[in-house]
Amino acid sequence: MSALTPSEQARRGGNRSMGSLLKLLPFAKRYRWHFAAVVLLVIVYNATTVLPPYLVKIAIDSDISGPRPNLHGLWTISLLYVGVVLLSVAANYLQILLVQYAGQSVVREIRVALFQHIERQSMAFFDTNAIGRLVTNVSSDTETVSQFFTNFFLSMLRDGLSLVMVVVAMFELNVRIAAWSMLLIPVLFGISALYRKRLRRAYQTTRTRLSNIMAFLAENLAGIRIIQIFHQEQRQAARFDALNRSHRQASVVEYRTSVLFNRTFEMLGNAAVAAVVWIGGGAVLHKTILFGTLYAFINYIRQFFQPINAITQQWNTLQSAAVAADRIGQVLSVEPAIVDAPNAFPLALEAVRGEVEFEHVTFAYKSEVPVLRDVSFRVPAGSFVGIVGPTGAGKSSLMSLLIRFYDPTSGRILLDGRDIRDIRQTDLHRAVGFVQQEANLFTGTVLDNIRLFRDDISRDAVIAAAEAVGAHEVVNRLPDGYDTFLYSKGANLSMGERQLISFARIVCLNPRVLILDEATANLDSHTEALVSRGLQAVSANRTTLVIAHRLATVRRADCIYVVNQGRIVESGPHEALLCRGGLYAEMYAKSGAAYEDGKMVQPI
Numbered sequence: 001m002s003a004l005t006p007s008e009q010a011r012r013g014g015n016r017s018m019g020s021l022l023k024l025l026p027f028a029k030r031y032r033w034h035f036a037a038v039v040l041l042v043i044v045y046n047a048t049t050v051l052p053p054y055l056v057k058i059a060i061d062s063d064i065s066g067p068r069p070n071l072h073g074l075w076t077i078s079l080l081y082v083g084v085v086l087l088s089v090a091a092n093y094l095q096i097l098l099v100q101y102a103g104q105s106v107v108r109e110i111r112v113a114l115f116q117h118i119e120r121q122s123m124a125f126f127d128t129n130a131i132g133r134l135v136t137n138v139s140s141d142t143e144t145v146s147q148f149f150t151n152f153f154l155s156m157l158r159d160g161l162s163l164v165m166v167v168v169a170m171f172e173l174n175v176r177i178a179a180w181s182m183l184l185i186p187v188l189f190g191i192s193a194l195y196r197k198r199l200r201r202a203y204q205t206t207r208t209r210l211s212n213i214m215a216f217l218a219e220n221l222a223g224i225r226i227i228q229i230f231h232q233e234q235r236q237a238a239r240f241d242a243l244n245r246s247h248r249q250a251s252v253v254e255y256r257t258s259v260l261f262n263r264t265f266e267m268l269g270n271a272a273v274a275a276v277v278w279i280g281g282g283a284v285l286h287k288t289i290l291f292g293t294l295y296a297f298i299n300y301i302r303q304f305f306q307p308i309n310a311i312t313q314q315w316n317t318l319q320s321a322a323v324a325a326d327r328i329g330q331v332l333s334v335e336p337a338i339v340d341a342p343n344a345f346p347l348a349l350e351a352v353r354g355e356v357e358f359e360h361v362t363f364a365y366k367s368e369v370p371v372l373r374d375v376s377f378r379v380p381a382g383s384f385v386g387i388v389g390p391t392g393a394g395k396s397s398l399m400s401l402l403i404r405f406y407d408p409t410s411g412r413i414l415l416d417g418r419d420i421r422d423i424r425q426t427d428l429h430r431a432v433g434f435v436q437q438e439a440n441l442f443t444g445t446v447l448d449n450i451r452l453f454r455d456d457i458s459r460d461a462v463i464a465a466a467e468a469v470g471a472h473e474v475v476n477r478l479p480d481g482y483d484t485f486l487y488s489k490g491a492n493l494s495m496g497e498r499q500l501i502s503f504a505r506i507v508c509l510n511p512r513v514l515i516l517d518e519a520t521a522n523l524d525s526h527t528e529a530l531v532s533r534g535l536q537a538v539s540a541n542r543t544t545l546v547i548a549h550r551l552a553t554v555r556r557a558d559c560i561y562v563v564n565q566g567r568i569v570e571s572g573p574h575e576a577l578l579c580r581g582g583l584y585a586e587m588y589a590k591s592g593a594a595y596e597d598g599k600m601v602q603p604i
Contacts, residue, residue: 386554
């Protein structure tokens with residue numbers, strides 16, 4: 001899914017946006033009875049707001065202005081008036097409370113569904129979608145859509161029904177004056193049509209520019225170290241200021257258009273009241289209608305414009321919600337590129353031996369630029385394999401394919417002789433563990449980070465996993481040990497400590513195949529030695545594939561595969577590759593790993 005410019009969004013028009021908004025209505029199905037109760041409360045509320053002017057009209061024409069003032073009737077009307085007002089207040093309170101509960105519940109379900117849908121996407125989705133925009137979809141856009149299920153829904157229902165009731169009451173009072181008042185309706189529709197396109201374009205532009213701000217902010221906060229190291233603060237601040245100026249300009253245009261729209265209706269409403277006073281006043285003077293009728297009619301003409309004005313003000317909400325729903329709909333419409341086969345094989349973890357085989361695998365992130373070309377190799381179950389090569393050779397792509405972050409363009413990858421595309425992804429990810437160069441820790445305790453918030457994994461199992469990789473002593477030195485609270489990304493730990501915890505996590509989850517992608521590159525020599533000893537124990541009876549930047553990490557591997565320009569150019573044990581004098585021997589000589597006890601080790 002690619003980002004759209006404001007002009008492109010405008011060309012798509014409001015129909016698609018409205019369609020996206022309607023597609024979100026199934027999320028409201030569970031709360032249909034709540035909305036039905038809101039409808040009943042709205043009917044009661046509207047009846048109680050339309051009735052008071054008619055009661056006053058009766059009191060004036062029958063009980064006050066009549067030939068014989070009726071004090072008893074006046075008291076009756078007064079008590080009835082008070083009762084109607086109290087009932088109106090109660091109905092209004094309950095309808096607002098209920099619609100907010102139902103509306104917020106619907107939005108909660110939309111937000112959760114959107115989050116789960118994003119999490120199901122393959123890595124290709126995140127390669128082409130800015131994280132900041134996805135954050136905007138889940139947070140800001142869903143909050144905007146909530147206004148549709150709360151403010152807009154209630155306003156359209158309440159004000160629409162109020163308009164119908166007021167029109168009926170006006171015709172009941174005086175058909176002639178009511179008929180003249182109805183001439184305003186085409187004028188109102190004309191004004192609405194005039195402003196509608198301008199409002200939609202303004203809302204789309206504002207939302208898009210806000211999304212750009214969020215994406216820029218997320219990107220800069222993620223790369224704050226680079227920005228500070230290269231002294232880019234002022235330049236990035238200038239770019240951020242330019243984005244905010246652009247958003248401010250769009251917001252001013254939006255509100256200016258909205259204010260002009262609403263004030264036009266307000267001015268028209270005041271003119272209509274003046275016309276009714278002129279026409280009705282003449283009718284009272286000529287004794288064609290009674291004064292109470294004129295009083296009620298003036299109140300109804302005000303009530304006639306109040307719901308219309310409220311509905312037009314909700315046009316902002318509808319347009320914003322429609323644009324936000326369109327953006328949400330674009331995300332929800334993206335089907336995951338990696339899905340389970342219809343007859344996917346359920347794989348029991350205890351039955352996995354861990355044999356891995358690549359058969360003539362070719363892969364390209366973009367079809368015209370392959371990063372792997374006809375790669376074939378086999379890793380026996382329980383073996384320790386190293387994968388080395390220059391930067392950009394395709395090492396990490398090999399492992400991304402094994403985990404099924406992507407599917408190969410051609411060829412296949414086998415786990416225990418079965419194509420991984422025929423295995424359920426849930427089972428595959430339990431069987432194949434992955435540790436990256438950059439450890440990903442979450443907000444929570446060390447204990448929860450190691451067991452990934454799984455309550456079925458005991459504290460003793462977590463401690464055993466930490467001991468296996470040499471992390472136990474490190475954790476015990478923390479202020480609260482395993483109960484130490486970690487901030488986002490483990491910011492209160494050193495890089496080595498974060499990596500050790502990620503090693504303990506993978507051991508705790510106990511996969512049959514373990515992938516380490518440059519996992520020791522960020523460790524100091526002491527910590528790396530500690531982890532290396534732990535990994536020797538961890539890799540026992542487990543297939544281990546190590547993508548190594550430091551060649552010393554894979555010297556004791558059963559087999560080392562050398563990748564260059566998307567192909568395996570060499571393979572074999574460490575000593576055999578040195579004897580061959582090829583790319584591996586050259587890389588080893590340049591890496592510094594060839595120094596032992598301060599002396600240069602020559603290739604054999």
